[in-house]
Amino acid sequence: MGLFSSKKKEFFKPDQQRQMLEAIREAEKNTSGEIRLFVESKCAYVNPVDRAQEIFLQLQMDKTRDRNAVLLYMAMDDHQLAIFADEGIYKRLGAEYWNIEVKKIISAFKKDDHTTGICTIINDIGDALKEQFPYEKADKNELPDDIIFGH
Numbered sequence: 001m002g003l004f005s006s007k008k009k010e011f012f013k014p015d016q017q018r019q020m021l022e023a024i025r026e027a028e029k030n031t032s033g034e035i036r037l038f039v040e041s042k043c044a045y046v047n048p049v050d051r052a053q054e055i056f057l058q059l060q061m062d063k064t065r066d067r068n069a070v071l072l073y074m075a076m077d078d079h080q081l082a083i084f085a086d087e088g089i090y091k092r093l094g095a096e097y098w099n100i101e102v103k104k105i106i107s108a109f110k111k112d113d114h115t116t117g118i119c120t121i122i123n124d125i126g127d128a129l130k131e132q133f134p135y136e137k138a139d140k141n142e143l144p145d146d147i148i149f150g151h
Contacts (some may be wrong), residue, residue, distance in 0.1 A: 011039050011076050012025055013110070016115040023119040024145045025032020032139040033089060034069040035125055036061060037118065039134075040150030043075035051075070052084035064084055064142045068133045070125050072118065081105060092132045101125065 012020070024035050038055050049120055052073035058064065061069040067088030074081045083105075090098070101121055108117025127146045 008082075012109070012115065014048060019115055020118050020122070020147060021145060024124040024128075024147075027122050028141065028145065029126075029127070030077035030135045031126065031129035032064075032066055032068060032133045032135060033060065033126075033129030034064055034141075034143040035122055035129070036069070036143060036145075036148065037072045037073070037074075037122070038150060039076060041075065041076045041077045041079045043080045048073060048075060048078075048080040049084065053076040055117045056084045056086075059143070059148070061143060064088075066133055068129060069143060070129070072121060072125075074118075079109075081109075083125075088108075089132060093128055097128065 020037060024037065027035055036059060038052075038059075043051050045054075052071055052105065055073060056069075057069045059071070063072055064086065067086040069086045070089060071084045072081070073084060081102070083101055085093075085098060101124055104124070105117045105121045109115070111117075
């Protein structure tokens with residue numbers, strides 16, 4: 001199964017996409033960590049964490065120097081989401097941190113405020129990355145900041 005499809009479904013308006021992209025860039029300013037957002041219609045698996053892990057590996061997010069990349073995954077039509085963090089950041093923050101972040105975004109989604117929910121979680125993750133992996137002069141943006149839309 002391919003990661004991308006030729007027909008792109010519009011889940012967010014251009015201004016909403018700009019907001020989320022700006023949140024990613026702002027969150028990554030003070031950290032060596034990386035954040036990516038992947039959005040698709042349907043989840044190919046029962047458990048969205050399994051799909052998030054598959055995408056994480058396909059996007060080679062496990063190749064960052066400090067193993068500190070985080071993928072925010074959403075299947076919009078299936079109302080599923082997952083946050084998948086590489087071992088470097090996952091171990092430092094622990095499972096409870098990630099569970100709390102998932103609950104926060106679900107709460108925002110229940111209010112039909114997807115863009116604000118996504119931006120808030122990106123900001124939270126950026127703050128955690130900044131604390132655990134602060135920016136150093138030698139740091140470079142290891143992964144693109146763009147939002148990835150699947151099928």
